[in-house]
Amino acid sequence: MLFVHEVHKVVGKAAVKFEDAYQNGWMPMLAQGSDARLLWYFDLAHGSGLAYRAVTVTAVRDGAAWARLTERMASGDLKAWAGDLDGLQHESVGRILAPLEWSPSVGSFDEIPTDPQEHQPTMYMEDTMWPFPGKVREYIEAAGNIYQKSLGAEGSQMQMHIELALQSMPGAGRYPEVTLMQKLSSLQPLIRLLTTDIPQEIVGPGSWMYEALDLRDQWRSKLLRTAVWSPLQ
Protein backbone atom coordinates (compact mmCIF):
# COMPACT_ATOMS: atom_id res chain seq x y z
CA MET A 1 0.00 0.00 0.00
CA LEU A 2 1.20 3.53 -0.84
CA PHE A 3 0.05 6.83 0.61
CA VAL A 4 -0.54 10.06 -1.32
CA HIS A 5 0.04 12.92 1.11
CA GLU A 6 -1.12 16.36 -0.02
CA VAL A 7 -0.88 19.75 1.64
CA HIS A 8 -3.50 22.09 0.21
CA LYS A 9 -3.20 25.87 0.30
CA VAL A 10 -6.92 26.55 0.35
CA VAL A 11 -8.65 29.71 -0.85
CA GLY A 12 -9.94 31.08 2.46
CA LYS A 13 -13.36 32.08 1.18
CA ALA A 14 -13.76 28.67 -0.41
CA ALA A 15 -12.69 26.60 2.60
CA VAL A 16 -16.16 25.12 3.18
CA LYS A 17 -16.55 24.22 -0.48
CA PHE A 18 -13.09 22.71 -0.51
CA GLU A 19 -13.85 20.42 2.38
CA ASP A 20 -17.20 19.53 0.82
CA ALA A 21 -15.41 18.55 -2.40
CA TYR A 22 -13.48 15.94 -0.44
CA GLN A 23 -16.35 14.74 1.77
CA ASN A 24 -18.97 14.51 -0.95
CA GLY A 25 -16.75 14.19 -4.03
CA TRP A 26 -13.34 12.58 -3.58
CA MET A 27 -14.21 10.12 -0.78
CA PRO A 28 -17.35 8.62 -2.38
CA MET A 29 -15.88 8.64 -5.89
CA LEU A 30 -12.88 6.64 -4.72
CA ALA A 31 -15.21 4.29 -2.87
CA GLN A 32 -16.79 3.26 -6.17
CA GLY A 33 -13.57 1.51 -7.17
CA SER A 34 -10.99 -0.64 -5.47
CA ASP A 35 -7.81 1.30 -6.24
CA ALA A 36 -7.82 4.06 -3.63
CA ARG A 37 -9.41 5.27 -0.39
CA LEU A 38 -9.32 8.59 1.44
CA LEU A 39 -7.86 7.93 4.89
CA TRP A 40 -7.58 11.28 6.61
CA TYR A 41 -8.84 14.79 6.07
CA PHE A 42 -7.02 17.18 8.41
CA ASP A 43 -7.05 20.90 9.00
CA LEU A 44 -3.81 22.46 10.18
CA ALA A 45 -4.89 23.92 13.52
CA HIS A 46 -5.25 27.69 13.28
CA GLY A 47 -2.82 29.35 15.65
CA SER A 48 -0.12 26.74 15.10
CA GLY A 49 1.13 27.63 11.65
CA LEU A 50 -0.01 28.68 8.21
CA ALA A 51 -3.68 29.54 7.76
CA TYR A 52 -6.11 27.65 5.55
CA ARG A 53 -4.03 24.56 5.07
CA ALA A 54 -5.70 21.18 4.72
CA VAL A 55 -3.82 17.89 4.66
CA THR A 56 -5.28 14.83 2.96
CA VAL A 57 -3.88 11.32 2.95
CA THR A 58 -5.17 8.91 0.34
CA ALA A 59 -4.20 5.23 0.29
CA VAL A 60 -3.60 3.55 -3.06
CA ARG A 61 -3.13 -0.19 -3.45
CA ASP A 62 0.11 0.04 -5.45
CA GLY A 63 1.91 1.92 -8.19
CA ALA A 64 -0.40 0.65 -10.92
CA ALA A 65 -3.48 1.76 -8.94
CA TRP A 66 -1.89 5.18 -8.41
CA ALA A 67 -1.22 5.50 -12.15
CA ARG A 68 -4.87 4.68 -12.93
CA LEU A 69 -5.96 7.34 -10.45
CA THR A 70 -3.62 9.83 -12.12
CA GLU A 71 -5.10 9.07 -15.53
CA ARG A 72 -8.64 9.49 -14.21
CA MET A 73 -7.69 12.95 -12.94
CA ALA A 74 -5.83 14.00 -16.09
CA SER A 75 -8.30 12.79 -18.68
CA GLY A 76 -10.98 10.60 -17.13
CA ASP A 77 -14.00 10.80 -14.86
CA LEU A 78 -12.15 12.79 -12.16
CA LYS A 79 -10.92 15.50 -14.54
CA ALA A 80 -13.88 17.83 -13.92
CA TRP A 81 -13.58 17.35 -10.17
CA ALA A 82 -9.85 18.16 -10.30
CA GLY A 83 -10.55 21.24 -12.41
CA ASP A 84 -13.16 22.48 -9.94
CA LEU A 85 -10.73 21.89 -7.06
CA ASP A 86 -8.15 24.08 -8.82
CA GLY A 87 -10.55 26.97 -8.22
CA LEU A 88 -10.81 26.21 -4.50
CA GLN A 89 -7.08 25.98 -3.71
CA HIS A 90 -4.11 28.12 -4.57
CA GLU A 91 -1.99 25.00 -4.89
CA SER A 92 -1.35 21.59 -3.42
CA VAL A 93 1.98 19.95 -2.75
CA GLY A 94 1.93 16.19 -2.92
CA ARG A 95 4.29 13.34 -2.27
CA ILE A 96 3.92 9.59 -2.32
CA LEU A 97 4.97 7.69 0.76
CA ALA A 98 5.71 4.09 1.65
CA PRO A 99 5.35 2.61 5.15
CA LEU A 100 8.50 1.89 7.12
CA GLU A 101 9.04 -1.74 7.95
CA TRP A 102 8.21 -1.17 11.62
CA SER A 103 5.19 1.03 10.95
CA PRO A 104 1.83 0.07 12.42
CA SER A 105 -0.75 -0.79 9.78
CA VAL A 106 -3.87 1.24 9.05
CA GLY A 107 -5.66 -2.05 8.58
CA SER A 108 -7.13 -3.80 5.64
CA PHE A 109 -7.74 -1.64 2.60
CA ASP A 110 -11.29 -2.89 2.31
CA GLU A 111 -12.12 -1.98 5.90
CA ILE A 112 -11.42 1.71 5.51
CA PRO A 113 -14.74 3.52 6.06
CA THR A 114 -16.22 5.17 3.00
CA ASP A 115 -19.33 6.52 4.71
CA PRO A 116 -17.96 7.44 8.13
CA GLN A 117 -20.06 8.56 11.07
CA GLU A 118 -19.34 11.98 12.51
CA HIS A 119 -17.22 12.03 15.64
CA GLN A 120 -15.15 14.29 17.81
CA PRO A 121 -12.03 15.67 16.12
CA THR A 122 -8.72 14.03 16.94
CA MET A 123 -5.39 15.83 17.17
CA TYR A 124 -2.27 14.57 15.43
CA MET A 125 1.31 15.73 15.55
CA GLU A 126 2.76 15.10 12.12
CA ASP A 127 6.56 15.15 12.26
CA THR A 128 8.63 15.30 9.08
CA MET A 129 12.37 14.72 9.38
CA TRP A 130 15.25 15.15 6.97
CA PRO A 131 18.16 12.90 8.00
CA PHE A 132 21.71 13.89 7.13
CA PRO A 133 23.16 12.60 3.85
CA GLY A 134 23.64 8.85 4.04
CA LYS A 135 21.96 8.55 7.44
CA VAL A 136 18.38 7.78 6.52
CA ARG A 137 18.52 4.03 7.16
CA GLU A 138 20.28 4.49 10.47
CA TYR A 139 17.69 7.06 11.44
CA ILE A 140 14.75 4.85 10.49
CA GLU A 141 16.17 1.99 12.49
CA ALA A 142 16.82 4.15 15.54
CA ALA A 143 13.40 5.78 15.35
CA GLY A 144 11.79 2.34 15.43
CA ASN A 145 13.97 0.89 18.14
CA ILE A 146 14.20 3.88 20.45
CA TYR A 147 11.73 6.65 19.68
CA GLN A 148 8.65 4.57 18.94
CA LYS A 149 9.20 2.45 22.02
CA SER A 150 9.75 5.49 24.20
CA LEU A 151 6.34 6.85 23.25
CA GLY A 152 4.73 3.71 24.60
CA ALA A 153 6.80 3.57 27.77
CA GLU A 154 5.35 4.24 31.17
CA GLY A 155 5.95 7.86 32.13
CA SER A 156 6.35 9.00 28.55
CA GLN A 157 6.42 12.77 28.26
CA MET A 158 4.00 12.73 25.35
CA GLN A 159 0.78 10.78 25.39
CA MET A 160 0.70 9.91 21.75
CA HIS A 161 1.46 6.96 19.54
CA ILE A 162 2.54 6.46 15.95
CA GLU A 163 -0.34 5.51 13.69
CA LEU A 164 1.76 5.40 10.55
CA ALA A 165 5.51 5.76 9.90
CA LEU A 166 6.45 6.64 6.34
CA GLN A 167 9.26 7.60 4.02
CA SER A 168 9.02 9.35 0.68
CA MET A 169 9.20 7.13 -2.37
CA PRO A 170 12.10 7.95 -4.70
CA GLY A 171 10.91 10.22 -7.48
CA ALA A 172 7.79 11.37 -5.68
CA GLY A 173 8.92 13.93 -3.15
CA ARG A 174 12.02 15.01 -1.30
CA TYR A 175 14.47 12.29 -0.37
CA PRO A 176 15.52 11.39 2.24
CA GLU A 177 12.48 12.29 4.27
CA VAL A 178 10.63 10.48 7.04
CA THR A 179 7.12 11.32 8.23
CA LEU A 180 5.43 10.15 11.40
CA MET A 181 1.66 10.43 11.85
CA GLN A 182 1.29 10.58 15.63
CA LYS A 183 -2.08 10.53 17.34
CA LEU A 184 -2.42 12.49 20.56
CA SER A 185 -4.43 10.81 23.27
CA SER A 186 -4.17 13.72 25.68
CA LEU A 187 -3.71 17.44 25.17
CA GLN A 188 -2.07 18.22 28.50
CA PRO A 189 1.41 16.91 27.60
CA LEU A 190 1.25 18.87 24.35
CA ILE A 191 0.40 22.09 26.19
CA ARG A 192 3.28 21.42 28.58
CA LEU A 193 5.63 20.85 25.65
CA LEU A 194 4.54 24.13 24.09
CA THR A 195 4.69 26.27 27.20
CA THR A 196 7.62 25.06 29.28
CA ASP A 197 11.31 24.41 28.74
CA ILE A 198 12.10 20.83 27.88
CA PRO A 199 13.64 19.10 30.94
CA GLN A 200 17.36 18.37 30.77
CA GLU A 201 16.80 14.62 31.08
CA ILE A 202 14.84 14.79 27.82
CA VAL A 203 17.45 16.70 25.84
CA GLY A 204 20.73 15.78 27.57
CA PRO A 205 23.38 13.19 26.62
CA GLY A 206 21.98 9.69 26.48
CA SER A 207 18.50 10.88 25.52
CA TRP A 208 16.86 10.29 22.15
CA MET A 209 16.68 14.04 21.59
CA TYR A 210 20.44 14.33 22.08
CA GLU A 211 21.78 11.18 20.46
CA ALA A 212 19.58 11.47 17.38
CA LEU A 213 21.27 14.76 16.56
CA ASP A 214 23.98 12.64 14.95
CA LEU A 215 21.37 11.53 12.43
CA ARG A 216 19.31 14.68 11.86
CA ASP A 217 18.76 18.10 13.35
CA GLN A 218 16.01 19.42 11.09
CA TRP A 219 12.39 18.51 11.31
CA ARG A 220 8.99 20.16 11.23
CA SER A 221 5.95 19.44 13.36
CA LYS A 222 2.41 20.17 12.28
CA LEU A 223 -0.58 20.06 14.57
CA LEU A 224 -3.40 18.58 12.55
CA ARG A 225 -7.04 18.19 13.54
CA THR A 226 -9.20 15.61 11.83
CA ALA A 227 -12.46 16.68 10.22
CA VAL A 228 -15.47 15.27 12.03
CA TRP A 229 -16.19 13.06 9.00
CA SER A 230 -12.60 11.96 8.31
CA PRO A 231 -12.61 8.19 7.56
CA LEU A 232 -9.78 7.55 10.02
CA GLN A 233 -9.50 9.34 13.33
Place this chain on the structure above:
Amino acid sequence: MLFMHETHKVIGRQAAAFEDMYRSEWMTALARTDDARLVWYLNHAMGSGPAYQVVTITALADGAAWEALAQRMLVGDLKDLLTRLDTSRYQVEGKLLAPVYWSALQELDLAEIPTDGSEHDLSVFMQDTGWPDAPLDDYIELWDHDYWHFMRQIPPERKLLDIQACFQVAHGSGIRPEAILMQKIMNFSTLGNLLTSVEVFDDPTTWPGSYMIKGLELRDQWESKLLRTSKWSPLW
Protein backbone atom coordinates in the same frame (compact mmCIF):
# COMPACT_ATOMS: atom_id res chain seq x y z
CA MET B 1 4.50 6.50 -19.88
CA LEU B 2 5.82 8.38 -16.85
CA PHE B 3 8.96 10.41 -16.34
CA MET B 4 10.72 10.57 -12.97
CA HIS B 5 12.15 14.07 -12.73
CA GLU B 6 14.72 14.58 -9.99
CA THR B 7 16.61 17.73 -9.00
CA HIS B 8 19.75 16.88 -7.06
CA LYS B 9 21.50 19.35 -4.80
CA VAL B 10 24.97 17.87 -5.12
CA ILE B 11 27.85 18.26 -2.68
CA GLY B 12 30.36 20.26 -4.71
CA ARG B 13 33.40 18.13 -3.96
CA GLN B 14 31.41 15.02 -4.86
CA ALA B 15 30.12 16.29 -8.21
CA ALA B 16 32.35 14.13 -10.38
CA ALA B 17 31.72 11.01 -8.30
CA PHE B 18 27.98 11.70 -8.40
CA GLU B 19 27.95 11.96 -12.18
CA ASP B 20 30.06 8.83 -12.51
CA MET B 21 27.60 6.84 -10.38
CA TYR B 22 24.78 7.87 -12.70
CA ARG B 23 26.79 7.03 -15.79
CA SER B 24 28.42 3.78 -14.78
CA GLU B 25 25.90 2.38 -12.31
CA TRP B 26 22.41 3.92 -12.50
CA MET B 27 22.14 3.93 -16.29
CA THR B 28 23.47 0.40 -16.61
CA ALA B 29 21.38 -0.97 -13.73
CA LEU B 30 18.22 0.30 -15.39
CA ALA B 31 19.32 -1.18 -18.69
CA ARG B 32 19.01 -4.64 -17.17
CA THR B 33 15.22 -4.25 -17.18
CA ASP B 34 12.87 -3.39 -20.01
CA ASP B 35 10.64 -0.88 -18.24
CA ALA B 36 12.94 1.97 -17.12
CA ARG B 37 15.72 4.01 -18.73
CA LEU B 38 17.72 7.07 -17.81
CA VAL B 39 17.00 9.52 -20.61
CA TRP B 40 18.54 12.86 -19.61
CA TYR B 41 21.42 13.82 -17.33
CA LEU B 42 21.51 17.62 -17.14
CA ASN B 43 23.71 20.07 -15.28
CA HIS B 44 22.13 23.35 -14.28
CA ALA B 45 24.40 25.76 -16.16
CA MET B 46 26.55 27.61 -13.63
CA GLY B 47 26.08 31.34 -13.92
CA SER B 48 22.37 31.00 -14.56
CA GLY B 49 21.13 29.85 -11.16
CA PRO B 50 22.10 27.59 -8.28
CA ALA B 51 25.49 25.89 -8.26
CA TYR B 52 25.99 22.14 -8.28
CA GLN B 53 22.46 21.21 -9.23
CA VAL B 54 21.78 18.27 -11.48
CA VAL B 55 18.51 17.26 -13.11
CA THR B 56 17.96 13.65 -14.12
CA ILE B 57 14.94 12.33 -15.97
CA THR B 58 14.19 8.63 -16.02
CA ALA B 59 11.52 7.21 -18.34
CA LEU B 60 9.20 4.56 -16.93
CA ALA B 61 6.82 2.30 -18.78
CA ASP B 62 3.98 2.83 -16.28
CA GLY B 63 3.09 3.22 -12.61
CA ALA B 64 4.04 -0.36 -11.76
CA ALA B 65 7.47 0.22 -13.30
CA TRP B 66 7.96 3.29 -11.08
CA GLU B 67 6.96 1.39 -7.95
CA ALA B 68 9.27 -1.49 -8.86
CA LEU B 69 12.18 0.89 -9.41
CA ALA B 70 11.49 2.74 -6.15
CA GLN B 71 11.41 -0.53 -4.23
CA ARG B 72 14.70 -1.60 -5.83
CA MET B 73 16.15 1.66 -4.48
CA LEU B 74 14.68 1.34 -0.99
CA VAL B 75 15.11 -2.35 -0.29
CA GLY B 76 16.45 -4.07 -3.41
CA ASP B 77 19.56 -4.29 -5.52
CA LEU B 78 19.89 -0.49 -5.86
CA LYS B 79 19.85 0.09 -2.10
CA ASP B 80 23.61 0.48 -1.77
CA LEU B 81 23.78 2.76 -4.80
CA LEU B 82 21.04 4.94 -3.29
CA THR B 83 23.05 5.21 -0.09
CA ARG B 84 26.16 6.29 -1.98
CA LEU B 85 24.20 8.78 -4.07
CA ASP B 86 22.70 10.03 -0.85
CA THR B 87 26.11 10.74 0.62
CA SER B 88 27.07 12.73 -2.49
CA ARG B 89 24.18 15.18 -2.31
CA TYR B 90 22.39 17.28 0.23
CA GLN B 91 18.95 16.27 -0.98
CA VAL B 92 16.93 15.34 -4.02
CA GLU B 93 13.46 16.56 -5.00
CA GLY B 94 11.49 14.21 -7.21
CA LYS B 95 8.23 14.35 -9.09
CA LEU B 96 6.52 12.08 -11.57
CA LEU B 97 5.53 13.66 -14.85
CA ALA B 98 3.02 12.66 -17.48
CA PRO B 99 3.02 14.07 -21.02
CA VAL B 100 0.16 16.50 -21.72
CA TYR B 101 -2.16 15.68 -24.60
CA TRP B 102 -0.33 17.81 -27.16
CA SER B 103 3.24 16.99 -26.15
CA ALA B 104 5.48 15.88 -29.03
CA LEU B 105 6.98 13.37 -26.64
CA GLN B 106 4.38 10.81 -25.59
CA GLU B 107 5.97 7.36 -25.68
CA LEU B 108 9.59 6.36 -25.98
CA ASP B 109 10.81 3.02 -27.22
CA LEU B 110 12.84 2.20 -24.15
CA ALA B 111 14.81 -0.45 -25.99
CA GLU B 112 16.13 2.25 -28.30
CA ILE B 113 17.48 4.54 -25.56
CA PRO B 114 21.31 4.37 -25.53
CA THR B 115 22.77 2.80 -22.41
CA ASP B 116 26.44 2.61 -23.37
CA GLY B 117 27.46 6.11 -22.27
CA SER B 118 28.80 7.00 -25.68
CA GLU B 119 29.90 10.61 -25.91
CA HIS B 120 28.50 13.36 -28.10
CA ASP B 121 28.23 17.14 -28.33
CA LEU B 122 26.56 19.06 -25.55
CA SER B 123 23.14 20.60 -25.88
CA VAL B 124 21.29 23.05 -23.68
CA PHE B 125 17.65 22.95 -22.70
CA MET B 126 15.46 25.69 -21.34
CA GLN B 127 13.21 23.99 -18.84
CA ASP B 128 10.24 26.22 -18.07
CA THR B 129 8.07 25.41 -15.07
CA GLY B 130 4.83 27.36 -14.73
CA TRP B 131 2.36 27.69 -11.90
CA PRO B 132 -0.98 29.07 -13.09
CA ASP B 133 -3.49 30.69 -10.81
CA ALA B 134 -6.18 29.24 -13.03
CA PRO B 135 -7.28 25.64 -13.62
CA LEU B 136 -4.35 23.57 -14.84
CA ASP B 137 -6.18 22.37 -17.94
CA ASP B 138 -6.74 25.97 -19.06
CA TYR B 139 -3.01 26.62 -18.82
CA ILE B 140 -2.11 23.51 -20.77
CA GLU B 141 -4.58 24.54 -23.48
CA LEU B 142 -3.09 28.03 -23.58
CA TRP B 143 0.35 26.53 -24.20
CA ASP B 144 -1.14 24.38 -26.93
CA HIS B 145 -3.05 27.09 -28.79
CA ASP B 146 -0.96 30.19 -28.17
CA TYR B 147 2.61 28.93 -27.67
CA TRP B 148 3.19 25.51 -29.19
CA HIS B 149 1.32 26.34 -32.42
CA PHE B 150 3.22 29.61 -32.75
CA MET B 151 6.66 28.27 -31.93
CA ARG B 152 6.49 25.31 -34.32
CA GLN B 153 5.85 27.66 -37.24
CA ILE B 154 9.06 29.62 -36.78
CA PRO B 155 11.51 28.78 -39.58
CA PRO B 156 14.63 26.83 -38.52
CA GLU B 157 17.03 29.71 -39.11
CA ARG B 158 15.11 31.88 -36.65
CA LYS B 159 14.14 29.19 -34.20
CA LEU B 160 15.39 29.65 -30.66
CA LEU B 161 13.57 26.78 -29.03
CA ASP B 162 12.41 23.36 -30.11
CA ILE B 163 9.64 22.30 -27.74
CA GLN B 164 10.43 18.63 -27.32
CA ALA B 165 8.09 17.76 -24.47
CA CYS B 166 5.44 19.18 -22.20
CA PHE B 167 4.48 17.55 -18.92
CA GLN B 168 2.08 17.91 -16.05
CA VAL B 169 2.77 16.58 -12.58
CA ALA B 170 1.16 13.21 -11.98
CA HIS B 171 -1.30 13.24 -9.10
CA GLY B 172 0.14 13.62 -5.65
CA SER B 173 3.80 13.57 -6.62
CA GLY B 174 4.49 17.30 -6.59
CA ILE B 175 2.82 20.67 -7.00
CA ARG B 176 -0.57 21.18 -8.61
CA PRO B 177 -1.11 23.24 -10.66
CA GLU B 178 2.25 22.94 -12.40
CA ALA B 179 3.31 22.22 -15.96
CA ILE B 180 6.74 21.91 -17.53
CA LEU B 181 8.21 22.56 -20.96
CA MET B 182 11.43 20.89 -22.10
CA GLN B 183 12.76 23.12 -24.85
CA LYS B 184 16.00 22.48 -26.67
CA ILE B 185 17.92 25.64 -27.46
CA MET B 186 18.62 25.59 -31.18
CA ASN B 187 20.56 28.80 -31.55
CA PHE B 188 22.88 30.12 -28.86
CA SER B 189 23.23 33.57 -30.43
CA THR B 190 19.46 33.95 -30.35
CA LEU B 191 19.60 32.94 -26.70
CA GLY B 192 22.07 35.77 -26.21
CA ASN B 193 19.57 38.15 -27.76
CA LEU B 194 16.84 36.87 -25.48
CA LEU B 195 18.98 37.41 -22.39
CA THR B 196 20.27 40.85 -23.33
CA SER B 197 17.56 42.53 -25.41
CA VAL B 198 14.72 42.97 -22.99
CA GLU B 199 12.98 45.70 -24.97
CA VAL B 200 12.60 43.56 -28.05
CA PHE B 201 11.30 40.49 -26.33
CA ASP B 202 8.94 42.34 -24.06
CA ASP B 203 7.12 43.74 -27.05
CA PRO B 204 3.85 41.82 -27.20
CA THR B 205 3.74 42.15 -30.97
CA THR B 206 6.94 40.16 -31.46
CA TRP B 207 8.27 37.09 -29.62
CA PRO B 208 6.10 35.13 -29.10
CA GLY B 209 3.34 37.42 -30.22
CA SER B 210 0.39 38.11 -28.00
CA TYR B 211 1.13 35.04 -25.90
CA MET B 212 3.13 37.04 -23.36
CA ILE B 213 0.15 39.28 -22.71
CA LYS B 214 -2.56 36.64 -22.90
CA GLY B 215 -0.59 34.35 -20.64
CA LEU B 216 -0.85 36.87 -17.83
CA GLU B 217 -4.55 36.10 -17.60
CA LEU B 218 -3.64 32.64 -16.32
CA ARG B 219 -0.27 33.02 -14.62
CA ASP B 220 2.53 35.44 -13.87
CA GLN B 221 4.92 33.08 -12.12
CA TRP B 222 7.26 30.68 -13.84
CA GLU B 223 10.88 29.66 -13.68
CA SER B 224 13.31 29.00 -16.50
CA LYS B 225 16.33 26.79 -15.95
CA LEU B 226 19.16 26.48 -18.42
CA LEU B 227 20.17 22.84 -18.31
CA ARG B 228 23.16 21.48 -20.22
CA THR B 229 23.33 17.80 -21.04
CA SER B 230 26.36 15.82 -20.01
CA LYS B 231 28.49 14.54 -22.89
CA TRP B 232 27.13 11.03 -22.31
CA SER B 233 23.46 11.80 -21.58
CA PRO B 234 21.37 9.18 -23.43
CA LEU B 235 19.18 11.87 -25.00
CA TRP B 236 20.60 15.30 -25.80
